[in-house]
Amino acid sequence: AQSVTQLGSHVSVSEGALVLLRCNYSSSVPPYLFWYVQYPNQGLQLLLKYTSAATLVKGINGFEAEFKKSETSFHLTKPSAHMSDAAEYFCAVSDRGSASKIIFGSGTRLSIRP
Amino acid sequence: DTGVSQDPRHKITKRGQNVTFRCDPISEHNRLYWYRQTLGQGPEFLTYFQNEAQLEKSRLLSDRFSAERPKGSFSTLEIQRTEQGDSAMYLCASSLAVGESYEKLFFGSGTQLSVL
Numbered sequence: 115a116q117s118v119t120q121l122g123s124h125v126s127v128s129e130g131a132l133v134l135l136r137c138n139y140s141s142s143v144p145p146y147l148f149w150y151v152q153y154p155n156q157g158l159q160l161l162l163k164y165t166s167a168a169t170l171v172k173g174i175n176g177f178e179a180e181f182k183k184s185e186t187s188f189h190l191t192k193p194s195a196h197m198s199d200a201a202e203y204f205c206a207v208s209d210r211g212s213a214s215k216i217i218f219g220s221g222t223r224l225s226i227r228p
Numbered sequence: 229d230t231g232v233s234q235d236p237r238h239k240i241t242k243r244g245q246n247v248t249f250r251c252d253p254i255s256e257h258n259r260l261y262w263y264r265q266t267l268g269q270g271p272e273f274l275t276y277f278q279n280e281a282q283l284e285k286s287r288l289l290s291d292r293f294s295a296e297r298p299k300g301s302f303s304t305l306e307i308q309r310t311e312q313g314d315s316a317m318y319l320c321a322s323s324l325a326v327g328e329s330y331e332k333l334f335f336g337s338g339t340q341l342s343v344l
Contacts, residue, residue, distance in 0.1 A: 120270075123268070146331075147338075150333075156337075157232075157319075157333070157334040157335040157336060157337050157338070158271070158319075158321075158333070159338070160332050160333065164330070204270050208331070215261070215273055215284055216261070216273070216331065216333060217273055217278055218263075218270035218271045218272075218273075219270050220268075220269055220270045221268070221269065221270045223268075
């Protein structure tokens with residue numbers, strides 16, 4: 115069964131610094147991969163997705179992620195952190211095909227230091 | 229379009245009681261998911277529907293949990309004989325699945341269950 119592992123339950127960076135949130139997936143074939151974000155007291159919302167087009171995927175708010183098949187990774191990055199980026203970030207995976215459920219990782223809480 | 233709505237927002241119940249939650253998805257969405265989330269964890273898959281058909285139910289889910297989507301629109305999640313371990317946020321999400329295209333899930337705000 116497919117799964118994702120997020121390394122680091124909590125990441126803290128300074129405002130303006132690089133953000134790197136790690137996600138590794140387990141799947142026998144290249145899956146669909148997603149990053150979702152949950153801001154405090156809000157529901158989850160899609161940040162970006164990989165569906166087999168370009169391996170470098172750009173999302174909202176300046177985030178991007180790169181699909182690396184050789185490393186089975188889909189790490190999320192942002193060149194310069196902003197205070198408003200503080201949130202919980204979830205990597206998710208689903209098999210290709212029309213009847214596949216979406217499985218979430220355990221999440222990484224991102225804190226931004228002034 | 230009002231998004232995915234869940235009712236109630238909060239539910240406090242005593243151990244052993246039955247509870248039922250409701251989810252109204254975005255109207256044109258054919259797929260509906262139930263997840264459970266505890267503090268500091270990611271959403272845990274419970275079950276999902278394609279229209280009125282329940283496609284999969286998590287093996288981690290006990291027989292005390294049942295979900296329905298009778299007309300392919302709203303869905304209910306019932307927990308019988310609640311236990312303290314059932315305390316969690318129950319999330320509903322919907323999507324429009326077309327062929328093998330990716331799905332963007334739209335989440336509701338959840339129902340927070342506290343079992344005393």
